[in-house]
Amino acid sequence: MTATVAAPERRRVYRLIPAEHGHRLTRQEDAVPRPAGREVLVRIRAASLNYRDLMVRRGQLGEVRDGLIPLSDGAGEVVAVGSEVTQWRAGDRVAPLFYPLWTAGKYREAYGPSALGGGNSDGVLADVIAVPEASLVRVPDTLDFAEAATLPCAALTAWQALVVRGGVAAGDTVLVQGTGGVALFGLQIATALGARVIVLSSSDDKRERASRLGAFATVNYRTTPDWDIEVRKLTDGLGVSHLLELGGPGTFDRSLRAIRAGGHIAQIGVFTGFGPQSNLMRLQLINASIDGINVGSGEQFAAMNSFIAGRGLKPVIDRSFAFDEAEAAYAHLASGQHFGKVVIRF
Numbered sequence: 001m002t003a004t005v006a007a008p009e010r011r012r013v014y015r016l017i018p019a020e021h022g023h024r025l026t027r028q029e030d031a032v033p034r035p036a037g038r039e040v041l042v043r044i045r046a047a048s049l050n051y052r053d054l055m056v057r058r059g060q061l062g063e064v065r066d067g068l069i070p071l072s073d074g075a076g077e078v079v080a081v082g083s084e085v086t087q088w089r090a091g092d093r094v095a096p097l098f099y100p101l102w103t104a105g106k107y108r109e110a111y112g113p114s115a116l117g118g119g120n121s122d123g124v125l126a127d128v129i130a131v132p133e134a135s136l137v138r139v140p141d142t143l144d145f146a147e148a149a150t151l152p153c154a155a156l157t158a159w160q161a162l163v164v165r166g167g168v169a170a171g172d173t174v175l176v177q178g179t180g181g182v183a184l185f186g187l188q189i190a191t192a193l194g195a196r197v198i199v200l201s202s203s204d205d206k207r208e209r210a211s212r213l214g215a216f217a218t219v220n221y222r223t224t225p226d227w228d229i230e231v232r233k234l235t236d237g238l239g240v241s242h243l244l245e246l247g248g249p250g251t252f253d254r255s256l257r258a259i260r261a262g263g264h265i266a267q268i269g270v271f272t273g274f275g276p277q278s279n280l281m282r283l284q285l286i287n288a289s290i291d292g293i294n295v296g297s298g299e300q301f302a303a304m305n306s307f308i309a310g311r312g313l314k315p316v317i318d319r320s321f322a323f324d325e326a327e328a329a330y331a332h333l334a335s336g337q338h339f340g341k342v343v344i345r346f
Ligand SMILES: NC(=O)c1ccc[n+]([C@@H]2O[C@H](COP(=O)([O-])OP(=O)(O)OC[C@H]3O[C@@H](n4cnc5c(N)ncnc54)[C@H](OP(=O)(O)O)[C@@H]3O)[C@@H](O)[C@H]2O)c1
Pocket: 049, 050, 051, 052, 153, 154, 157, 177, 178, 179, 180, 181, 182, 183, 200, 201, 202, 203, 206, 221, 246, 247, 250, 251, 267, 268, 269, 270, 271, 272, 293, 294, 295, 333, 336, 337, 338, 340
């Protein structure tokens, strides 16, 4: 038996259909799924895009099921619950986990295929979705749905890297690469903890905006390609204590030179390709470490949400698009013009 509270009958949904190059986005309408025993129906109010969503569409992250609903990140409200659901009721403000199976503890490889909006697992670009009750977290009351929709991947990745694995503390120095989603959450979280954050950006206008958000210093990595030297100068010749490595092969060697003795590199991104091939000898010589970072668990997400609410942090939304403008939202992210997050409001 299923308890249903004013759930709609039909929904708008986008699906990925194979095309000549990657996948095209098609808009459809279909019946709203019924929640099974332990499932919850969530009316998605906003979704946000990540660099990963571009890679999924281009087919860079492996096979995508024909008709997959894209996007991992959304927030909304519970509209109906299955008969065995105990944790949620209609009206609760929630966000689904990027890895629905990774609720707590350490990451396991078996969680990988469950990632929303990739491979075979439907994502959030639909008015209403059905998800297991254990795969939801409550979103902060301090955020509206558009702001909350930016948290599941970008914010949680920065949180795991800096707080859970890195243990960032007051007085530390942090480097973030670029001014996209992960980088700006890194800037905001580390600054709130009393660290001094250096931001790399290819745009002087975005550097200015990063300074207004609290960056201790900024470096233009286009006009200063030896940015590692500049970063050392900015840290009394020592290098930074934490670094969010977002570039991959094209940035890793410089990251190794920009990290200080005993420092912590969080390996996260793939902007310049997959798999850095750097010589890791320097890491050994300076007793530094690299952690591979893969988003985060539900437990980590909940802790981050308390922090965000407690510190009054507001995600930086560059631009919002309407549901009908999903294609334009993808194009805006792909242009690299954004500062922070690109959002779709339903
Ligand atoms: N491991 C994980 O769990 C995980 C989770 C989330 C994201 N990621 C990865 O982390 C990266 C960031 O994702 P995102 O969604 O935050 O991206 P995003 O919002 O699309 O960020 C785009 C911005 O990054 C900057 N950028 C691009 N190439 C760069 C380079 N070579 N060096 C320095 N900055 C560069 C640019 O900033 P400026 O315009 O200021 O130059 C660009 O506007 C991606 O590679 C993504 O795949 C990994």
